[in-house]
Amino acid sequence: MTSKEGRNHPSSHVSFPEPIGRRFIRLGMELYAAHVIIGRNQPALFVLTSSSSCKTQNKKNTIRKMSEKPELLSPLKAVIIPGNGGGTVESSLWYGWTKKRLDKIADFQCLLRNMPDPYTARETIWLPFMKSELQCDARTVIIGHSSGAAAAMRFAEKQKVYGIILVSAYTSDLGDENEKASGYFNRPWQWEKIKLNCQHIVQFASTDDPFLPWSEQQAVADNLAAELHKYTDRGHFQNTEFNELVSAVKNLITASQ
The missing domain is CATH 1.10.8 (Helicase, Ruva Protein; domain 3)
Structure with a gap:
């Protein structure tokens, strides 16, 4: 009504x-x-x-x-990305030595594989290999040496990883045709994206590196706010043992606990 x-x-x-x-x-x-x-x-x-x-x-x-806060994932593995030059990586420099020691850590493993296109180390070949074959992900610590450091940085521009440890990292092709052909240096670095995608960034560099000017190594450290381990007598880190690197990985694992 x-x-x-x-x-x-x-x-x-x-x-x-x-x-x-x-x-x-x-x-x-x-x-x-x-x-x-x-x-x-x-x-x-x-x-x-x-x-x-x-x-x-x-x-x-x-x-x-x-x-609620997002859960921080702990690392489950390390992946060593070697420098270019070919050969069997297990017996090259400190790669195999480091793998054996990291494999002894409980609930942790280290992957080390011969890379495709080992001499030029093209980005278009290495980065897909790192994702599909080595399965680099948010629970991975990528250890990159020389060309492998460049690959680690470019990978972290697009993918989340637990951390990257850069050994003898640099920012340009240094006027070398083979480095230019690799593709890593044909555009500006996206430093902020790398930092956003990594919980930890550690760098090993030496002022007496015969291949890399210190200014480029320092530029990496500055732009990534990296935990810099600076030396004056390690050259291009072509030694056969690398105790400081093993300690750095253990520290990252401890930091997640």
């Missing part, structure tokens, strides 16, 4: 909308209560709906979700 007489009749069951002024006051009180529950220093999220039947449990779930 919609007549004036029906609306004024005591037995009528017709209901009326809540006055606008009263509705705003009630809504303001609800928002203030939610603010008190969440806390002044916590971000607040308020969802306005057409219904006033919000459940208490839904409010608790919202508050819980806002306070």
Whole structure:
């Protein structure tokens, strides 16, 4: 019944909308209560709906979700990306020696493989190999030496990894045709993306490197805010043992625990 007489009749069951002024006051009180529950220093999220039947449990779930932090993944493996030049990497420089020692760490492994296109080390070949064959991912520490360091940095521009350890890293092709053909140096480095995709960045560099000017090694450290291990007598790190590197990997594992 919609007549004036029906609306004024005591037995009528017709209901009326809540006055606008009263509705705003009630809504303001609800928002203030939610603010008190969440806390002044916590971000607040308020969802306005057409219904006033919000459940208490839904409010608790919202508050819980806002306070949760993303879980930080711990590393499960290291992957050594060697410099270019070919040969059997297991018996080259410190690669095999390091793998054996990292394999002894509980619940951890180290992968070391002969790379395709070993002399030119083309980015278009190495990076897909790192993703599909070596399965570099968010729980991987990539150890890159020389050309392998360039590959590690380019990989981290696009993929999340636990960390990268750069040995003898540089920023340009140094006027070398083979380095130019690799493809790593044909565009600017995306330093911010690398930092965003890595929880940890460690660098080993030496001022007496016969192939790399110190300015390029320092540029890597500066742009990536790397944990720099600077030496004056290690050259291009072509030794057969690398205790400091093993310690660096162990420190990254410890940092995740």
